Structure formats: structure tokens, C-alpha cells
Amino acid sequence: MTEMLKGTLEGIVLAILATQPAYGYEITAQLRAQGFDDIAEGTVYALLVRIERNGTVDVVKVPSEKGPPRKVYSLNPQGREQLEEFWRTWGFVAERLEKLRRGGWQ
Amino acid sequence: MTEMLKGTLEGIVLAILATQPAYGYEITAQLRAQGFDDIAEGTVYALLVRIERNGTVDVVKVPSEKGPPRKVYSLNPQGREQLEEFWRTWGFVAERLEKLRRGGWQ
DNA sequence: CTCTACTACTTAGCGCTACTATGTACTTGT
DNA sequence: ACAAGTACATAGTAGCGCTAAGTAGTAGAG
Numbered sequence: 001m002t003e004m005l006k007g008t009l010e011g012i013v014l015a016i017l018a019t020q021p022a023y024g025y026e027i028t029a030q031l032r033a034q035g036f037d038d039i040a041e042g043t044v045y046a047l048l049v050r051i052e053r054n055g056t057v058d059v060v061k062v063p064s065e066k067g068p069p070r071k072v073y074s075l076n077p078q079g080r081e082q083l084e085e086f087w088r089t090w091g092f093v094a095e096r097l098e099k100l101r102r103g104g105w106q
Numbered sequence: 107m108t109e110m111l112k113g114t115l116e117g118i119v120l121a122i123l124a125t126q127p128a129y130g131y132e133i134t135a136q137l138r139a140q141g142f143d144d145i146a147e148g149t150v151y152a153l154l155v156r157i158e159r160n161g162t163v164d165v166v167k168v169p170s171e172k173g174p175p176r177k178v179y180s181l182n183p184q185g186r187e188q189l190e191e192f193w194r195t196w197g198f199v200a201e202r203l204e205k206l207r208r209g210g211w212q
Numbered sequence: 213c214t215c216t217a218c219t220a221c222t223t224a225g226c227g228c229t230a231c232t233a234t235g236t237a238c239t240t241g242t
Numbered sequence: 243a244c245a246a247g248t249a250c251a252t253a254g255t256a257g258c259g260c261t262a263a264g265t266a267g268t269a270g271a272g
Contacts, residue, residue: 003113
């Protein structure tokens with residue numbers, strides 16, 4: 001599982017951010033709610049730091065009613081491009097995997 | 107792409123071996139034929155060494171008409187179990203990815 | 213008969229990403 | 243005062259695919 005998430009998790013987070021801006025704690029909660037129970041908070045935060053450094057997301061700090069201020073991330077144009085590239089790559093792999101599952105290649 | 111193959115490539119190779127025994131050079135050729143052009147020979151051989159060490163495949167050395175002897179790998183029962191586990195994991199991820207692609211979670 | 217190309221396998225070192233573990237900081241309820 | 247929930251940060255580790263370079267066998271071109 002862990003190995004399979006490599007590269008995919010980043011795409012998942014970009015896809016989440018494509019529907020609406022979100023902050024780390026929230027993203028982690030969404031992942032957990034979808035069954036990705038084992039994803040640690042640290043993993044998500046580190047990923048967010050990375051994609052921020054990559055310039056695919058914009059960040060604004062928003063005060064929270066409960067707890068420290070939130071860092072709300074949103075996809076920028078470069079991020080949308082990267083997301084499309086992700087979907088292309090994933091589509092390519094998924095297509096071939098499905099074919100393999102239903103009877104193999106040759 | 108590279109990152110997305112992590113964990114997946116092993117499953118792909120197990121799936122290939124599930125249809126019929128094969129040797130490294132042959133597996134590399136099949137991957138290339140399916141569009142995985144960038145996968146280096148070394149990657150496949152290293153993977154085969156790993157899954158052999160894990161005990162999921164059996165190996166026999168078979169003389170070749172042209173070139174050095176082939177190491178023909180075949181899935182053993184433990185390998186079939188691992189393959190099923192791979193399909194379960196992949197199914198889990200693929201399901202959620204598809205859902206994300208068609209409109210998102212929430 | 214040497215040279216190239218194809219077949220076939222091996223392995224040391226690298227980079228990237230997710231995980232582990234731990235820490236900080238703010239708010240609310242007991 | 244203390245626990246629990248909210249929210250973020252980060253140093254160190256492990257695993258896997260890639261790079262690069264090598265060995266070895268066969269066949270055909272020149």
C-alpha cells in the first residue's frame with residue numbers, strides 16, 4: 001500500500017484542492033474518511049510543503065476559531081496543469097492494469 | 107510516472123507471471139511493448155531478484171539458443187496470494203481515484 | 213576473423229516519497 | 243490544572259525505481 005501511494009498521494013491531494021481550497025488537517029481528515037486510515041498527519045504536511053515549494057499551490061493563513069491558524073492551500077494554474085498531467089499518467093497506468101487484470105496482455 | 111510505478115511495477119510483473127512463466131529479458135520486452143518505454147532493464151532484473159528473495163516466485167535456468175542461459179520465473183502459491191493482495195490494494199486505490207476524477211469526494 | 217548487434221543477466225549508488233516519532237501551540241471542557 | 247481536540251512542523255528511516263556500467267554468449271557483416 002505505502003509503496004503504491006508514492007506519486008499517487010500527491011495527485012490525490014491536488015485533486016482534492018481542485019474541488020476547493022483546503023488546509024492540512026482537513027485534507028488528512030478527508031483522506032481518513034475515504035478509508036486511507038494509515039496516512040499520518042506528518043505525511044500530508046510534508047507533501048504540502050513540497051508542492052508549495054514546487055509552486056503548484058498558493059497559500060493563505062486564516063485564523064481558526066479553535067486552534068492555531070490554518071494554512072489554506074489552493075491550486076494555481078500551474079497546479080491545474082500538473083493535475084492534468086497526473087490524470088494522464090494515471091489513466092495510462094490504470095488502463096494497462098485493467099487489461100492485465102482481465103486476462104493479461106500478449 | 108516513475109514515482110507512480112513504485113509498488114505497482116512489482117504487481118504488474120507478478121500479474122505477467124500469473125499468465126505464464128517468463129524470464130527477465132522477455133518481461134522487459136513485454137513492458138516496452140505495452141508502452142512502458144522508459145523502464146530500464148536493470149529495474150526489472152533488480153525487481154526479480156527481490157521477489158525471488160521474498161519467496162513469491164520459483165526459478166529455473168534454461169539454456170537459450172542465442173545468448174546466456176535464461177532464468178525463467180514462475181509464480182508459486184505464495185506469489186498468487188501476494189498478487190491477489192495487490193489486486194485488492196490496487197482496486198481500493200483505483201476506486202477512490204476514479205471517484206475523485208469524476209467530481210471529487212466531500 | 214574482427215566488429216557490431218542482439219540476447220541475457222548483474223549490481224553499486226542515487227533520488228524521491230511515504231512513514232515514524234516527536235514537538236509546538238491554541239482552545240475548550242472538566 | 244489537565245485532558246482532549248485542533249493545527250502545523252520536521253528530522254531521520256526505509257523502500258523502490260533509475261542510472262550507469264559491467265559480464266557473457268551467439269550470429270552475421272565486412
